[in-house]
Amino acid sequence: MSNLLEIENLTYRKNLKVILKDINLNLKHGKIVALLGENGAGKTTLMRIIAGINKNFRGMVAIDGVQSVADRKRVISFSDSLSGFKESTKVAKIINFYEYLYDDFDKNKFKQLQKFMRLNENLRLSEMSKGMREKLIIALTFSRQAELYLLDEPFSGIDAMARKKIISSIILWKADEATILISDHFVNEIASMLDEVVVVKDKTIYCHKSTEEIRENNQSIEEFYENIYGEGDE
Amino acid sequence: MEFKDNIPIYLQIKQYLYRQIVTGELKPGQKIPSVRELAVQLTVNVNTVQRALQQMNVEGILYTKRGEGNFVTEDTDLLEKTKQELIDDELNKFVQSMNDLGVSNDQIHDILSAYLK
Structure with a gap:
């Protein structure tokens, strides 16, 4: 199958400091992939580069073979932290904003997700719990008809019920051909739904492996990941 | 699950x-x-x-x-065969863990009979 995302020899510097180097990564259509790494490893930066937000990198980033930022943005749905909205903003207003901003925003799909997540659109952001906010972010992100979804740490700091709900929604609403890249620094809770894991370490892609292959070697995904990060500490 | x-x-x-x-x-x-x-x-x-x-x-x-x-x-034959395989799997696990506990195959027989009585 052809590659959805291709990254070749990517290096990214910020204020003369190397953040990411020699990144090579290919992702196929129709996969759920975890982007793992410690806090500060560069996961968010990599996502921002893929999404076309951080532009001053060296190397090549392409979606379906196309490199232009505008074309990439059109087919990538990147989870927004909603930090651009005032805390007093009502959910309904954010929905309207998304509808206005994105041609591919599917209001019906949002309605389904909203019902599934039990999101009340009359609430203000300030009235929402961390879990509720993440659910809203996921619902907004998935309501776009994209090819690649980038979810930046959707599970950090939320309770088990909210996490379950989000995981179910990913399995339920992912289109067959769409690929989802989920960043996390903790893999155990999402391991069962992953096709592949990508580990960021030492400013680069340390490894990219199929989860079932890891299990074929009698290793759990968590052990595999911990072994990678354990190595450097001795 | x-x-x-x-x-x-x-x-x-x-x-x-x-x-x-x-x-x-x-x-x-x-x-x-x-x-x-x-x-x-x-x-x-x-x-x-x-x-x-x-x-x-x-x-x-x-x-x-x-x-x-x-x-x-x-296909009833195939269903029966599948059932037999599941039974064999479970027996395998049982015997293995008994052996791990130091129980020999002969002893398993006696222990099991006594247990099922």
Whole structure:
């Protein structure tokens, strides 16, 4: 199958400091992939580069073979932290904003997700719990008809019920051909739904492996990941 | 459903479905849940479910009707054979763990008879 995302020899510097180097990564259509790494490893930066937000990198980033930022943005749905909205903003207003901003925003799909997540659109952001906010972010992100979804740490700091709900929604609403890249620094809770894991370490892609292959070697995904990060500490 | 994370999940999905078929939870000729329903129910990836179902189709324990989904075989010989395999698996595990506890095969026989009395 052809590659959805291709990254070749990517290096990214910020204020003369190397953040990411020699990144090579290919992702196929129709996969759920975890982007793992410690806090500060560069996961968010990599996502921002893929999404076309951080532009001053060296190397090549392409979606379906196309490199232009505008074309990439059109087919990538990147989870927004909603930090651009005032805390007093009502959910309904954010929905309207998304509808206005994105041609591919599917209001019906949002309605389904909203019902599934039990999101009340009359609430203000300030009235929402961390879990509720993440659910809203996921619902907004998935309501776009994209090819690649980038979810930046959707599970950090939320309770088990909210996490379950989000995981179910990913399995339920992912289109067959769409690929989802989920960043996390903790893999155990999402391991069962992953096709592949990508580990960021030492400013680069340390490894990219199929989860079932890891299990074929009698290793759990968590052990595999911990072994990678354990190595450097001795 | 909790999976062991150091065994391929498609194998565990197969085991889960075999068991449902053998215990009659899923009956011969019955339609099994769709790929996506199973994926949500088991909290696993659609691709992983697909892989398990594909193999079970090749084995003949499931068959696909185009556009309708997957159905449990009505072949009684094959169903009986599947049941026997599950029994063998369980016996294997039991004997192995008894041996690990220092119980010999001869002793297992006696212990089991006494236990079942």
